[in-house]
Amino acid sequence: xxxxxxxxxxxxxxxxxxxxxxxxxxxxxxxxxxxxxxxxxxxxxxxxxxxxxxxxxxxxxxxxxxxxxxxxxxxxxxxxxxxxxxxxxxxxxxxxxxxxxxxxxxxxxxxxxxxxxxxxxxxxxxxxxxxxxxxxxxxxxxxxxxxxxxxxxxxxxxxxxxxxxxxxxxxxxxxxxxxxxxxxxxxxxxxxxxxxxxxxxxxxxxxxxxxxxxxxxxxxxxxxxxxxxxxxxxxxxxxxxxxxxxxxxxxxxxxxxxxxxxxxxxxxxxxxxxxxxxxxxxxxxxxxxxxxxxxxxxxxxxxxxxxxxxxxxxxxxxxxxxxxxxxxxxxxxxxxxxxxxxxxxxxxxxxxxxxxxxxxxxxxxxxxxxxxxxxxxxxxxxxxxxxxxxxxxxxxxxxxxxxxxxxxxxxxxxxxxxxxxxxxxxxxxxxxxxxxxxxxxxxxxxxxxxxxxxxxxxxxxxxxxxxxxxxxxxxxxxxxxxxxxxxxxxxxxxxxxxxxxxxxxxxxxxxxxxxxxxxxxxxxxxxxxxxxxxxxxxxxxxxxxxxxxxxxxxxxxxxxxxxxxxxxxxxxxxxxxxxxxxxxxxxxxxxxxxxxxxxxxxxxxxxxxxxxxxxxxxxxxxxxxxxxxxxxxxxxxxxxxxxx
Numbered sequence: 080x081x082x083x084x085x086x087x088x089x090x091x092x093x094x095x096x097x098x099x100x101x102x103x104x105x106x107x108x109x110x111x112x113x114x115x116x117x118x119x120x121x122x123x124x125x126x127x128x129x130x131x132x133x134x135x136x137x138x139x140x141x142x143x144x145x146x147x148x149x150x151x152x153x154x155x156x157x158x159x160x161x162x163x164x165x166x167x168x169x170x171x172x173x174x175x176x177x178x179x180x181x182x183x184x185x186x187x188x189x190x191x192x193x194x195x196x197x198x199x200x201x202x203x204x205x206x207x208x209x210x211x212x213x214x215x216x217x218x219x220x221x222x223x224x225x226x227x228x229x230x231x232x233x234x235x236x237x238x239x240x241x242x243x244x245x246x247x248x249x250x251x252x253x254x255x256x257x258x259x260x261x262x263x264x265x266x267x268x269x270x271x272x273x274x275x276x277x278x279x280x281x282x283x284x285x286x287x288x289x290x291x292x293x294x295x296x297x298x299x300x301x302x303x304x305x306x307x308x309x310x311x312x313x314x315x316x317x318x319x320x321x322x323x324x325x326x327x328x329x330x331x332x333x334x335x336x337x338x339x340x341x342x343x344x345x346x347x348x349x350x351x352x353x354x355x356x357x358x359x360x361x362x363x364x365x366x367x368x369x370x371x372x373x374x375x376x377x378x379x380x381x382x383x384x385x386x387x388x389x390x391x392x393x394x395x396x397x398x399x400x401x402x403x404x405x406x407x408x409x410x411x412x413x414x415x416x417x418x419x420x421x422x423x424x425x426x427x428x429x430x431x432x433x434x435x436x437x438x439x440x441x442x443x444x445x446x447x448x449x450x451x452x453x454x455x456x457x458x459x460x461x462x463x464x465x466x467x468x469x470x471x472x473x474x475x476x477x478x479x480x481x482x483x484x485x486x487x488x489x490x491x492x493x494x495x496x497x498x499x500x501x502x503x504x505x506x507x508x509x510x511x512x513x514x515x516x517x518x519x520x521x522x523x524x525x526x527x528x529x530x531x532x533x534x535x536x537x538x539x540x541x542x543x544x545x546x547x548x549x550x551x552x553x554x555x556x557x558x559x560x561x562x563x564x565x566x567x568x569x570x571x572x573x574x575x576x577x578x579x580x581x582x583x584x585x586x587x588x589x590x591x592x593x594x595x596x597x598x599x600x601x602x603x604x605x606x607x608x609x610x611x612x613x614x615x616x617x618x619x620x621x622x623x624x625x626x627x628x629x630x631x632x633x634x635x636x637x638x639x640x641x642x643x644x645x646x647x648x649x650x651x652x653x654x655x656x657x658x659x660x661x662x663x664x665x666x667x668x669x670x671x672x673x674x675x676x677x678x679x680x681x682x683x684x685x686x687x688x689x690x691x692x693x694x695x696x697x698x699x700x701x702x703x704x705x706x707x708x709x710x711x712x713x714x715x716x717x718x719x720x721x722x723x
Contacts, residue, residue, distance in 0.1 A: 099112070099117075099120070099175075099195070099196035101116055102191060103132065103148070105152065111124070112128070116196055120135060120173070136165055158179065160177070162176050162177070162203075163177055175197060179192055220242040223244060224244065225328050226244045226248045227241070227327050228242070229323055229324070229325040237259050238259060241256045250299045265277075267298075269296075270296035281311070288315065290312040292310050293309045293311075294331070294335075306335040311324060311326025312324075357461055358379075359371070359460070360460045361458070362457065362458040365391070366458070367391045369388070378439065378462055378464055379423075379425040379439075379462075381433050391430055395428045395429065396428055397424075403417075403419050407458075410446070411455045414449065416447070417446075418444045422440055423438065424436070424438040425437065439464050440469050441464060442465050444463075445458050445461075502526070507527065551590055552589065554587065555585070556581075556588055556642055560599075567599075570607065571607050572607070574614075575610055578618070580619045581619075582622060588710065590709055595685075601682050602646050602682060606648035606650060610649065614702075615649045617646070617647045618645070619645040620645075622641075622642060622643075626638060641691065641709060643708050646704070652700055652701045653698075658695055690710045
């Protein structure tokens, strides 16, 4: 007969118990259940009575539950605890913690069973979620490139956790590092040269309670050196106590090598640009200067401090004045390269504060630099200084003009001189045939004097045209100047100081000494007239070698070894227009009747006919310097007197 619960007090406790209770007989059949069991399982007591627990146990848990119940009923143990799933009446699984205890009866006989049930479905779900989270975290940490770590705050900063990535990073397994079993990361893996710096920076970050990021080297198990990046932070208790240190260490060796290669490449490119003889500069997307090389700084007479980040091509007054702004804008808007020629002085740009006066003629090229989308992000410019080229072209045109004039003038003068010879000859014959008191004597004598004066002018024209007869001799130019010093002083007067500076070991020249003297005196007279209020005239000599250099001031001028005669005054100087025409025949700036304009023409013709060259440097208010270069020879000085 089934056991009954008759005691009222037991019944009350049984029914009000907060946990489910099932009572089974010796065969395992349910004979009673309390309210909590009904709520957990969804069945009424009536529905539970007479059923074997295996009928509402999850199929996967039936065997384990049956074995446990058998052990208790057979007296093998007084109590067993297990976790199993029951099937709720609705069909859902209910996880329960079950404590099975047997009721004592006849020795050796099977016992009734008391099963106390607690619903742990919620806790089980939490545990499962926690285990899944831990599994996912473990998977995540193992997939993170590098090593995730945590070490506790003890004397040795002992590692408590190391992710699987430590094997690939260091060559050590996690179990060899956790607890510092085999190796200490800080003492044995961190490169010896970096240990102190890493320690100090970590301690500083911890003291300031902030995260830290470090780049340093480690030494792997096989002795290789790697660069790593570490990001870490301290773990603090609510009371501020430092509990642990955790972080991530990743291998950046490839990045470091790429960075070093990039830096080397950038340095090489920067060095090439900086040392390039071509003036090069870079503008950002707004037209502001962000870089320029040494050639650009030299050409424009600026420094980086004066221009970088300050100069903007679209605010340049010269850009506006020359009408180039729209052309430069198209470099950015249309990606079109631009090339212009401009008279430029950085001091007149209005963008930067630099002195004026460094005006150059520049051939300027600007081309765009695009990003991967095709957008123009920079513009690179280059200057070519064509100032000298323009001057050389102008000098060549001037030389060609003077050469042409010389040929015409020389030809006319030669023919005219032949006619003057006839006139002079007949005049001399007539004068010999006439008495001095003859009325025709004086008129014929005046004709002869006029013919002689014309012959002198013709000689100057022939000199310009390089057709006069020269009588070259080996000459010591320094000695000649010393002999001419006194006549020159008398010609200059007291208000002009004369300085003659002759070079020691001056070479010899082969020239017509009379022409040299006339050339010097012509130049001296012009210098005197340029200094009406007094000044200083300096004559200098020197040996000069002029190589066949394309930058020569006069492209058609001869080169080689020369003796130079420099004549400098402190007079009014000349403007560019006057300087370009000063050697033209009959060109003069003197008042009417005070000059023929042939003196400097004669100098030019004599120098060129002697195989030399002449250069002029002059500016208004800065005086004038003429440098005459006559070919240097290795012969001895002639003792023949100069023809007169």
